[in-house]
Amino acid sequence: MNAAAPAVTPSATAVVVRRTIAAAPAELFDAWLDAEALAIWMRPDGIRHTSAKADARVGGRYEIIMQGDEKTYPHHGVYRVIDRPRRLVFTWISHGTEGCETLVTVDFLPAGQRTEVVVTHEQLPEAARESHTKGWTSGLGRLDDFGSRSAAS
């Protein structure tokens, strides 16, 4: 349009959290896609038990159910990008998002012997949601166009 055309800047609307961990990118990456691992580290304070399922392929669904003392908190979503061991992108739907689809991108950046893990959690603007759906149905299961698909996010 013109200079005032909307450009969604993640900084204003996304949560970005980083942590540098003394492990290789692949070790950390795999812990995000392994149901047994998720059940262990996806257990926040106040949660007695977490169970997880992960269909670790692009388009596959995951489910993380956190069991509190009184309430159960289900989380689920679909893997959008699985670029081992660099980048993982999945949708995230939970009570915290009030059932709304949000997007989580995890980047694994080598830092010497360690790895910086960067989690970016954002709300999907309506426009992005549409383009995701389109990119999705056209390239389903194709493993070699990760790059282009992640550029759409």
Next chain:
Amino acid sequence: MGEYKTAKLDAVFSALGDPTRRAILARLQTSDARVTDLAGDFPISLNSVSKHIRMLERAGLLRRSVTGRDHLLSLNAKPMAEAAAWMEHYRSFWENRLAALETYVLDKKRKRK
């Protein structure tokens, strides 16, 4: 109930995702303004200022009071506080999860040795 709130939060994030709209909000933080005042303050057309204002109104970030021909805009910060609360919730959630991920992976490495 949840759905209404979510739609709202979505609109807030979309509205805040644009630098011009953020600048409009910052401008209204100092004082209320008429639409024409805002158009004068920004190097864009009255038409695009109006579009930005509509998006901000839809997100509940602006209030408009009409006196005769004057439309006076004022800031409503409440939805922003809700968006900030959402972000704070997830910031703390992911910080704690990454700490737990570290513990998990380091434990696993130790056990392997």
